[in-house]
Amino acid sequence: MDEEILIPISLFAAIFGMVYLYFSTRNKERLALIEKGADASIFNIGKRSGSAWKVVVINIAFLLMGIGLGLFIANILESTTSLDDNVIYPAITFIMAGLGLYVGYTQTKKALDE
Numbered sequence: 001m002d003e004e005i006l007i008p009i010s011l012f013a014a015i016f017g018m019v020y021l022y023f024s025t026r027n028k029e030r031l032a033l034i035e036k037g038a039d040a041s042i043f044n045i046g047k048r049s050g051s052a053w054k055v056v057v058i059n060i061a062f063l064l065m066g067i068g069l070g071l072f073i074a075n076i077l078e079s080t081t082s083l084d085d086n087v088i089y090p091a092i093t094f095i096m097a098g099l100g101l102y103v104g105y106t107q108t109k110k111a112l113d114e
Contacts, residue, residue: 054111059104066100067093 070093077092078085 055108058108058111059101062100062104062107063097064100066096066098066103069100070094070096 071089073096074085074089074092077083077088
């Protein structure tokens, strides 16, 4: 058997195992709570306003804007300075991506507080 085929198979097995473990554990916890007489409404706490997709969209948007801005700044710095392009592209890209995630976090926090 080729070694190259083992990578996607092991990746699929790992993802399947994590998803299976998550759902089976969640199901066992819920059954244990129901057996103890807990109200079924406690399972709907996180489903209040359906704003989870807004959080994901805001964070992905700011992350992608940060990556794009980081690549743009790195290109400008490479063409105007004598800095090593093998260092400047990853450094500026990661810095701006982190800044984008931080801005996305603050905007999400502000949007959810309203």
